[in-house]
Amino acid sequence: MALPPTRNLSGTTLLRSVRERIAPYREVIQPLNKQVAIIRFGTADDDPPVRRLRMEAARISAEQKVKTFSYLGFAVDHQVLDPAISSAHFAGLLEQFNQDPRVAAVIVQFPPPPRLTPLVQRLDPAKDIDALLEERSLQPACATADGVTRLVLPFAQDRPAIAVVGARGFVGRGVVRLLAAEGLAVRELDAGDDLRAVRDADVVVSATGQPHLLTPEHIRPHHRVVVDSGFMPREDGTVAGDVHPAAAAIPQCLTPVPGGVGPVEMAVLMDRIVRQEAAPALKPWASPAVSYLTRSQVAQVARAQPAIPRPAAAPDARRPSPHQDRSHGRRSL
Incomplete structure (x- = not known):
């Protein structure tokens, strides 16, 4: 008996099923004439290359959100702001959306300019559909963390x-909190930790946004699933996740990048806005069951097979960035 090949968990397929489930509620939502406001920032001439790539990730995510809410029958006010906008102007825009009864939800696409980040806290918690306010939000965590948890x-x-790698980042904190609410113990890993510790886990979540951080040195065949919520556009036009391509065929299940966690994030946002505006009693969707082998079963298979040389470790760094930029929790293709 050989270990089965790695199974890619398609977020696109899951999103399609959620859309079909929720589609009937469009007839309820469209007559309401409600809006969703999405705010993102353009790039500045002096932005370093890394920030430019993060802003490209924010653009992709914002455009996917426009499609998501438009499909449900909401009018979407998608505003792209100059990064030089004044604090007063930005605060006034948020207040305008807070006070407008037609606006059902407001999303500020991260990362905004650092000087404007504190102003996001002025968002009305009742309209914070993506938990930007964290503990003050009516939502349990950001949509990405919620989707990751449902996959796990x-x-x-x-x-x-x-x-959970990147456990102190915006998405990672949310995943840890939601898993703890399910009574699950989590090994939290972040900057300064030896990431080889993930080898001791059965389930791995990576939420750092640091491309190709996890290599064959970290990923093992007994990993039931590796949920890669990284999304970083690259200068050659490709997109990189946290898992190195050399490790992609090692775990039993893996969320691909793109097409994995990003669409799942959209499915969570659809779920939330429909329950908020049209169907409060609607039960949140759950990920379907997936077959896997336990650690002992994987060991039994390995003992029955001839020894196979392990892949050489890729030369990527082992440590995530100290704090995940919130843009890495806001992406989709």
Whole structure:
């Protein structure tokens, strides 16, 4: 018996099923004439290359949100602001959306200019559909963290060891909080930690936005699922996740980048806005069950096979950035 090939968990397929489930509510939403406001910032001439790439990720995510809410029958006010906008202008725009009864939800696409970030806290918690306010939000966590958690739960019914890389970042904090609410213990890893510790886990979540951080040195065949929520556009036009391509065929299940967590984030936003505006009793969608082997079963298969040389570790760094930029929790293709 050989280990089965890695299974890619398609977020696109899951999003399609959620759209079909929610489609009937468009007839309820369209007559309401409600709006969703999406604010993002353009690039500045002096932005360093890394920030430009993050802003490109923000653009892609914002445009996917426009499609998501428009599909449901909401009018979308998508504003692209000059990064030099004054604090007073930005604060006034937020207040305008807060006071407008037609606006059902407001999303500020991260990262805004650092000087404007504190002003996001002025957002009305009732309209904070993506939990930008964190503890003050009416939502349990950002949509990305919520989606990641839903992907993990089918693999965690027997309370396995779970590692979250980037646990102090915006998305990572949310994942840790939601998994803890399910009674699951999490090994939190971040800057300064030896990431080889993920080898001791059964389930791995990576939420750093640091391209190709996890290599064959970290990923193992007994990993039931590796949820890669990284999304970083590259100068050659491709997109990189946290998992190095050399490690992509090692775990039992993996969320691809693109096409994995990004569409799942959109599915969560659809779920939230429909329950908020049209169907409060609607049960949140859950990820379907996926078959996997336990660690002991993987070991049994390995003992029955001839020894196979391990892939050489890729030369990427082992440590994530100290704090995940919130833009890495806001992307989709």
